[in-house]
Amino acid sequence: MTDRPSTPLLDRIHSPADLKSLSDEQLEQLADELRAETISAVSVTGGHLGAGLGVIELTVALHAIFDAPRDRIVWDVSHQTYPHKILTGRRDRIRTLRQKDGLSGFTKRSESPYDPFGAAHSSTSISAALGFAVARDLGGAGIETPACGIGDCIAVIGDGAMSAGMAYEAMNNAGHLGKRLIVILNDNEMSIAPPVGAMSAYLSRLYAGAPFQELKAAAKGAVSLLPPPFREGAKRAKDILKHLAVGGTLFEELGFSYVGPIDGHDMESLLAVLRTVKARAHGPILIHAITKKGKGFAPAESAADRGHGVGKFDVVTGEQKKAASNAPSYTSVFAKSLIAAAERDPRICAVTAAMPDGTGLNRFMERFASRCFDVGIAEQHAVTFAAGLAAGGMRPFCAIYSTFLQRGYDQVVHDVALQRLPVRFAIDRAGLVGADGATHAGAYDIAYLSNLPGFTVMAAADEAELVRMVATAAAHDDGPIAFRFPRGEGVGVEMPERPEPLEIGRGRVVREGRGVALLSFGTRLKEAVEAAEALEARGLSPTVADARFAKPLDRELILRLAREHEALITLEEGAVGGFGSHVAQLLAEEGVFDTGLKFRSMCLPDIFIDQASPADMYAVAGLNAGDIERKVLEVMGAKVLERRA
């Protein structure tokens, strides 16, 4: 007895080469089995379900027609690649997805030669595929697979990812270079939330209602693309292409041949069009495939997010297994606090870059639709748009995950900081996030914001602190201000009734002790307190303080801790170069080291940490309570404790 689906054909597939001998009908059957296997695997791992289900037929067709790894298939975001992983020799590990030591939830060059380019942040695929195409034409053979060289270069990009400027930068360049390059626009009319923006409306118009171009002309153009009959389906290809629009679109204006729209779930259409394109394409070509996110799994198809990101679930009912929560999530605390602040202040508005649910701004949107802006996947624009709002007299909160804010860094520097504009950055997913792994680690914002003149940088130690920081940011008009908080639920502390803004640049001592001081910035505070309590048993009683601010630093507090203790240890959920470095700089400048203070900075190590539970990732980073305890003992010269299990 097994709860795995029956997959006789898929069981024979060990690499894409095995698809080459299958008939078109068998490829259709393979797609059905691949869908069942994908659903089964994600039901035990959780993860990105809907996007993969939407590209099952496309994945099979691509691997049947093209020759990966020689042909480079570059998946945008790559959260839709679980079916691709199954077909490319990773089926035996597919139930380890997104877990410690398991398969990554995204494409990863070190994981497989079939993943020619890693991704997880969106809208990079056309640039990367174009890079491969140019390398090919310059005689490059690829790093991992030099023996097979580089064949066709194919970018598969979603309609949501098409909202980012980078995709247009790439098409602009590709149209100019004129290299053979295949872009498949996987249009499921969904980002994580329903897509927004004029471009999304334009894509819908390409296949909604009346044909946008005279059919006769389209058919003529299409027929000229047809190959001589080969293998199966040439006649069918002709029939299909007769009904397609070719030319006349924005893409055509950018120098691409446009083929579409085609039904991305109709294997016959896909095979026919891909065969034709493979045989005849010259220059850049864009194939517009219409798909359904969550296709073939009713609970996903009917979910508001089309099953974008799911927990483990029951394959029959679709019911997700949710862990009981003991405290509200940081995201919901942020959203609630911002709504409360906006009730009082009509200047408060909010900006998200395609993450209304993830940032909690969907709730703000329900309450203040005219003051909330989902700009699509467009972090650079989001930041400068917020800068404009601030310059216009509003009080904008730009809510972006730490990892995605990286994309808007020049805008943060040039448009916000340099002009000292009071944009409030609500930085969610700060620190290590778990299953999404290294691509989504919120590791760098402390460093890349704290070095900017005039920036105020805060980190919440718990959910009550987050409430205070929202109030602080709302009241702060003197330049840009950021506050960071992690993924997941809070600590379960009591919440302030009427949050008062914090005094800028003032930390707090949460536990008075002696000998050694632990100065935490962010939610490692809980670990620091735990470590301090454990150290009591060893005769040590560390002082524990919450810095609250990485910029401006609480000089008074830090210098007092340095003066009154033999050792000072800083803690943060960020990369080297952040809070600890700024504290070290202050201590050095003040000559504190000259008088013999023992100083250590505990931050993320200089490595990319693979996916695992956040606790396991912090164990790799050496930032859990036991690690802090050991560090204290090491610094204070006491016996190092046995490593905790």
Ligand SMILES: Cc1ncc(C[n+]2csc(CCOP(=O)(O)OP(=O)(O)O)c2C)c(N)n1
């Ligand atoms: C730069 C960046 N911003 C935000 C995200 C978060 N994100 C992941 S998938 C996604 C939606 C992508 O939509 P689409 O490209 O249409 O793919 P689909 O899931 O519909 O297949 C978003 C916003 C991201 N991965 N990268």
Ligand SMILES: CC(=O)[C@@H](O)[C@H](O)COP(=O)(O)O
């Ligand atoms: C692929 C992607 O970037 C998002 O879907 C991300 O996985 C969301 O993560 P959260 O669950 O933390 O919102």
Ligand SMILES: [Mg+2]
């Ligand atoms: Mg989409």
